[in-house]
Amino acid sequence: MSGTYLLQNLIDGISLGSIYALVAIGFSMTYSILRLINFAHGDILMIGAYSGLFIMVAWQLPLWASLLGAMIFAAFVGMLVERIAYRPLRGSNEEATLITSLAVSIFIENLGIMVLSPQPRGFAIPKFLTKLHTINEITISNMTILIISLAIILMLVLTYFVICTRMGVAMRACSENINAARLMGVNINKVVACAFAVGSGMAAVAGIMLAGQYGRIEPLMGFVPGLKAFIAAVIGGIGSIPGAALGGYVLGLSEILLVALLPAAYSGYRDAFVFIILILVLLFKPAGLLGTLEGRKV
DSSP: OOHHHHHHHHHHHHHHHHHHHHHHHHHHHHHHHHOOOOTTHHHHHHHHHHHHHHHHHHSOOOHHHHHHHHHHHHHHHHHHHIIIIIGGGTTSOHHHHHHHHHHHHHHHHHHHHHHHOSSOEEOOOOGGGGOEEEETTEEEEHHHHHHHHHHHHHHHHHHHHHHHSHHHHHHHHHHHOHHHHHHTTOOHHHHHHHHHHHHHHHHHHHHHHHHHHHTEEOTTTTHHHHHHHHHHHHHHOTTOHHHHHHHHHHHHHHHHHHHHHSOGGGGGGHHHHHHHHHHHHHHHOTTOSSOOOOOOOO
16 A cells, blocks of 8 residues: 555545534534434535525525525524424423434425435536646545635634634533523523524535535435534534544544555445444543543533
8 A cells, every 4th residue: 555545545534524523513512502412413414505506506606605605594494493393392301302303304304305306416516626636646626625624714713703702602601501501691592593503504514515525415415424423523522512523534534544445345334434433432432532421510
């Protein structure tokens, strides 16, 4: 195995990990505040991809405008889901919210099939993004560069938002002790809605990047990436935003490298490797790479 081959797969793994990280962060944000595993989060990725395609095709807007419009629409859908499906159950047991999130996911997927058609659609990206650069036999496209750089920028902006803004401080306070934050005058509904909006917006970006990478979209496209992003959040430490980002990159790199390094006969077991990685991490770090085993403060 040559160093060029290894480096090429490292780049591909970082690109895939960037997509997982953006989606995994949304899982961790909602879980850290509500202890809610939102399995409908992967379907927001699909909504973001379809809304981005609609904006590009129907309104003939550039990619950056499509990204922004898809983020806004996905944020609205995320807040709507929280308001209708999850807010009435706040304070109930975790089993009820888990079942509800599965129901919301199934509802969105089937609504997408009925409204958008189950047939895959092509997702054309601007021609400059398909341009390839070859450096010492390593090939990288402008699309890959965009995915990696955009993910890093969004995560840096999110870090600033969480650390340096009043809403970010309120979100951190709610993740530490939601009842104490409520007693201190924090508007819990506003904080939760903001968390859903931010997470959904980042999932929309991931959806467009994923669609641009593979050139197609379909109503069920968010299920597998959403599941893997949830696994990435667990690997990194569910409830930890840095952990979710780290878990995304660990999962993306591992998935690509294992397929690249193992014999070709095992390439069909790519998804199985994901769960093997999860099991191995949890065996040695039950709370995830950056998670803690502390119980929730009440």
